[in-house]
Amino acid sequence: MPDRMELTFTPEDRYARLRLISWWDQDLLRAAKVLVVGAGTLGNEILKNLALLGVGHIFLVDMDRVELSNLSRAVLFRATDEGKFKAKVAAVRLREINPELEVVPIVGNINFEVGLGLFRHVDVVIGGVDNREARMAINRRCWLTNTPWIDGAIEALSGVARVFLPPEGPCYECTMTAEDYRLVNLRRSCALLSKEEMLSGKTPTTPTTSAVIAGIAVQEAVKLLHRKKEPALPVLAGKGFVFNGLTHDSYVVTYQEREDCYAHEKIERLVELPGFTAAGTTWRQLLARVRAEMGAEAIVELLNDLVYRLVCAHCGKEEDYLGNLAQLSASAAVCPVCGQVRQVVFTHQITGDEPFLDYTLRSTGVAPWEILAGQAGAERIYFELSGDRMWSGKEGANAH
Ligand SMILES: [Zn+2]
Ligand SMILES: [Zn+2]
Structure with missing residues (x-):
C-alpha cells in the first residue's frame, strides 16, 4: 500500500x-x-x-x-x-x-x-x-x-x-x-x-x-x-x-573516594580569550594578557612539563629544543656530538624569563584550544585559547 x-x-x-x-x-x-x-x-x-x-x-x-x-x-x-x-x-x-x-x-x-x-x-x-x-x-x-x-x-x-x-x-x-x-x-x-x-x-x-x-x-x-x-x-x-x-x-x-587523591582539581574561574590560539599566540602575548587580569607578578602554570634545552654534561654541547617532556624520544636525548645521554632542562611554569617567550604556544607543544592556569599568590584563574574553538567545530579543520 x-x-x-x-x-x-x-x-x-x-x-x-x-x-x-x-x-x-x-x-x-x-x-x-x-x-x-x-x-x-x-x-x-x-x-x-x-x-x-x-x-x-x-x-x-x-x-x-x-x-x-x-x-x-x-x-x-x-x-x-x-x-x-x-x-x-x-x-x-x-x-x-x-x-x-x-x-x-x-x-x-x-x-x-x-x-x-x-x-x-x-x-x-x-x-x-x-x-x-x-x-x-x-x-x-x-x-x-x-x-x-x-x-x-x-x-x-x-x-x-x-x-x-x-x-x-x-x-x-x-x-x-x-x-x-x-x-x-x-x-x-x-x-x-x-x-x-x-x-x-x-x-x-x-x-x-x-x-x-x-x-x-x-x-x-x-x-x-x-x-x-x-x-x-x-x-x-x-x-x-x-x-x-x-x-x-x-x-x-x-568505588570509594580517596581523600588524599590529587586528581580532583577543578576550574573555578575561567576567562575565555577569543582572539588567542595555540598556533597564533606567543608566550609573551599570553603572559601579558594573564598579567593584565591578575597583576604583574602572575605566572602561567603548565599542564605538561615543557623541555626547552638539552645540555650535554660530557662535551658541553647545548641545544635549544622545544616540546613536552613526555614526548621527548630516547634518540632526541642522545648528544649528536659525543653520543652521551644529555640533561633535559624543563619547566612547568612561564615566569617571563624564558628564552622562548616569542615562540608560539603550539610550537612549544601546547594543544589547540588548551586552557592554561594563571597563578598569582594563592589566586588561580584559568585562561582558554578560545580562538581555537573552530578547530574542533568544523569538519576537516583540525590542525593535523
Ligand atoms: Zn580521585
Ligand atoms: Zn656530548
Whole structure:
C-alpha cells in the first residue's frame, strides 16, 4: 500500500523504534557532543553505537594507523584501510552509517594534542584506551572541566565499564592502587630510555567482549545525556560494571573516594580569550594578557612539563629544543656530538624569563584550544585559547 508507506516514512523514521522508549529524547541526542578517546577495538564498538543512536556531534581522538590485525576486532575498518589513520577512516565509516552526524577526527595523542577546551565543550567523554597513563590524562581533564566520563577496559574475554561523575565521588585515580602508581612511575622514569619498547605492549582483545563493554559504556552515556530530564535515570556513577566472559558472571563494584587523591582539581574561574590560539599566540602575548587580569607578578602554570634545552654534561654541547617532556624520544636525548645521554632542562611554569617567550604556544607543544592556569599568590584563574574553538567545530579543520 504505497500511500500508507509514504505517510510512515518521515525523515525521522530511522529512530522510530528508539523513540518507543518512554524517556527517549532523540533531539537531545542529536544535539549532544561526545568525545571518544581511542578508535581501537573498544573505540570501534563505542563509535558504531553512537552513530546508530544518532548522537549528533562526535569528536574522536586516536594517533594510530590501521593494521591488518585490527580487522578481526574493528567493524569500521577494511583491508584497504591499512596504513591510514584510524580516526580518519572511522569518521568516514560513521558518516556512512549515519549521514546526519558531525564527526570530527583528531589524529593525535590525548596527552598533548587535545586542549581542555574540547573537554569543556563536550557533554560526556568515553574512553576506549588500553593504558593507565591515558586514563589518568582523561580523568584529570574531565575533573578540571567538570565533564562526566566513562571508562571502558577489556582484556581477553573480560572487561569493565565505569562511570565517573565530577565534581562528586570517586575519580579514576581513586580506584588506583599503590601498585598501579608504582607501574605508572616505573614507565615514566624509564621514559627516556625505552619508551618505544614500553609502548609496544599489546593487550589481547576480542570483538565479543568489546561489544559487551562498549554497549554498557554507550548505554551509560545515553542515560547521562538524559540526566537533566525527568525521570532521573540510574547511572553507574562512581561504580563499575565488571564482566567475566569465561563464566559470564558480572557484578557492580562501588568505588570509594580517596581523600588524599590529587586528581580532583577543578576550574573555578575561567576567562575565555577569543582572539588567542595555540598556533597564533606567543608566550609573551599570553603572559601579558594573564598579567593584565591578575597583576604583574602572575605566572602561567603548565599542564605538561615543557623541555626547552638539552645540555650535554660530557662535551658541553647545548641545544635549544622545544616540546613536552613526555614526548621527548630516547634518540632526541642522545648528544649528536659525543653520543652521551644529555640533561633535559624543563619547566612547568612561564615566569617571563624564558628564552622562548616569542615562540608560539603550539610550537612549544601546547594543544589547540588548551586552557592554561594563571597563578598569582594563592589566586588561580584559568585562561582558554578560545580562538581555537573552530578547530574542533568544523569538519576537516583540525590542525593535523
Ligand atoms: Zn580521585
Ligand atoms: Zn656530548
